[in-house]
Amino acid sequence: MKQEKRRFFRVDVSLPLYVLSLPQSGVGSENFKQSILPEQHMQQFEQAAAALRVLFTDERHIANGAVALFDEFNQRIDFMAWLLTQLIEKKSPKAHPEFLTRLHQDREIVAPQSGRASKVFPLIEALHQRIDQLVESLLSLIDRNLEGETVFYAESDFPLFSGEDYLHNLSVLASQGNWLSQVLTHLISKLNVYEVAYHNLKKVSPIIPMPQNWPVQSVDLSRGGMAFDSSSHFKLHQKVCILMEIEGRVLLVYAQVVYVNSPTSEPLQSLSVQDENQRVAFQFEGLSEEDAASITRFVTAQELALAHPHQK
Template identity: 30%
Template sequence: MSNQRRHFRYDVSVPLFFEKVDSQGVSLHAKRRELFKIDEESRLEYINEEVAQIFERVFSQNSETAMLFHVLNHRMDLLLWMLDHLMEAKDPRLAHDYKFRMREDAKHMPPKVKENSTIGNLIKGFYERIDQYLLELKTTVNESVDGKIFLFKNDLPLLFNDLDYVKNLKALSESGVVQAQVLCFLIEKLNLIETIYTRLKLAYQGISDPSVWPVEKINLSAGGFSLLTNQEYPGFSHLNIFLSLGHEVIVCHGKVVLNKPMKSGEFKYRVAVEFEFLSSEYAEFITLFVQRKELEEAMQKFPKGVALPKASD
C-alpha cells in the first residue's frame, strides 16, 4: 500500500473501544481471585480428594467404568488448566506441555452408549459439554491477538444439570451406589468450572461484544485515528484497540502519539493513536472503508433527479 493511501483520513462514527495495557501488553479485566473464589478452590480440592479415594478403594485398574470416569475427570482438569492461564491473560500455548496435553486429549473418544440407557446418555452429554468448552477455549486462544488479547463468545454457559437426563441420581448416590456418587462429584466439579468460565466471559464482555462499544466520532486512516475525549492518555502509552467497521471487527495494538489539551469546548483532549503492527489486509480494509464512507456522503449531497457527472474517456 502506498504511503498516500495509508494516510487517507476521513471522519467516521463507529463503535470503538480501547484500553491501556501494561509494559507486557496485557490488560486484566478481573483478578484471578475475583473469578475463582477461595471457598470454591477449597471445595474443588475436596472433590478431587474424594474422587481419588473412591477410585482407589472401589474400582480396579482395568475397570471400564473407572476408565470412563477418569477420562471425564482428566478432561475437566485440562479445561481448568486452560482457564487458569486465561484468568491471568496468559497464552497457554507458551506452556512447555501445551502440545503434549492437546495430543493426549485428542486420543479420547466419545463414549458409546445404548440409546435406552439414561445413565449412558448422561455420561455422553457430560463428555460433549466438556468437548464444547475445550473447543471454545482453543478457538479463543488460536484467534487471540499476539497471545495477549483474548475474546470470548458472548453466550454464557448454563450449568450442566443431571436432571436433564436422570431423575434419581442424587437418591442413588445417597443410597450408596458408587457410580452415582462419583458422577455427583464430577458434575459438581464441572459446575464449579462453568461458574468460573461464566465470570471470565462476563469480565471480558466489554471487549468481546461490539454491541456494547460506544460509538465514537473519529478521524480514521490505515495509519491510526484521532478523537476528542475527556480522558487523558499519556504520550507513547500502549493500547489494545477494538474497532467495528461494518461487518468487520478489527482488534489490534496502538500507541498514543498525541494527547493535546483543548483550550475550550466540550472535550478536554485531542488524542491521536497510531496503529502498531497492523496487517496489510486490515490496513487495506480500513482505507477502503473510509473511501466508501466519503463516497456515500458525497452521493447524499446530490439532489434527487440530478444526473451524476460522467467519467471522461
C-alpha cells in the same frame, strides 16, 4: 505542457471500532484469585479429584472400559480448569509451553457413543456437551485476553450443570455406593467449581459488546497506526487495545497514544486534555503481518473506490 502531478488519495475510512484502555501493569494479587476461586472451592475440587482416583482403581470397571471413558471426562475438566486458572492468575495460556500439548490431547477425546438405550446415557452425553461448551468458550476467550485482563464479549451465563436434571435419583444412588453414580457426581462437582469461578471472573472483567454494536468511526488508518476525532479523553503515552472489524473479522491491536490535540488549539504537550473533542493519534505496537496486510488491503480498496467511483 506541464506534467500533471500524480494524485494521492488519502481518505478517512469508516469501520466499526472499539477502544479499550489497558490496566496499569502490576495489577493482580492472591486476593484477586481468592475472590474468583476461594480456598474452600479448591478443597471441594481436590476432594472430588481424590475420590475419583480411588474409584478409577476398580478392577471390574477398568476391565469393562468404564474407567477409560470417565477418565477422559476427568482429563477434559482438568484441562478446562487449567485454562481458567491461567486466566485467573492473569497469564496467557497460549504462552505456556504446555498449551499446545494439552490442547492436542483434548482434541483427541471424542464424544461418547451408546449402542443401546440407557437411562444414564443422556446425562453422560449432556455432561460431555457442557464440557465442550466451556472449553470452546475459554479457548475463544483466550484470543481476547489483554495483557493480564480477561475480556468478554456479551455472553450470557447459564445455570450450573446438574445431574439431577437428567437422573433425578443420582445423589441417592451415589450415597448407596453405586459406582457410576459416584463417578458422575464427583465429575460434576469438579466441573461446578470452575463453572462458578468462570461466572465470578465475568463479573469483574471488562465486557466488550458484540462487534455489531460497536460505533462506526471515521478514521485515518494505515498499517502503522490510526487517528480520529474523539469525544472520549485520552492521555499521551496511554496504552490501549483497539478492536476493529475489517474483512469480516475482528482485529485486536495494541497501541499507544502518540498525539492528542483539540481542533481549536495547538498540539498538547500535557498528559491530558479537557476539550470536548480532540484529535487522537495511535501508534500500533506488535502488529502481526496478517493484521497489517488486512489493514493495507482495506485502506487500498477504499482509496481505489474513491479514485474510481464508477467502477464496480
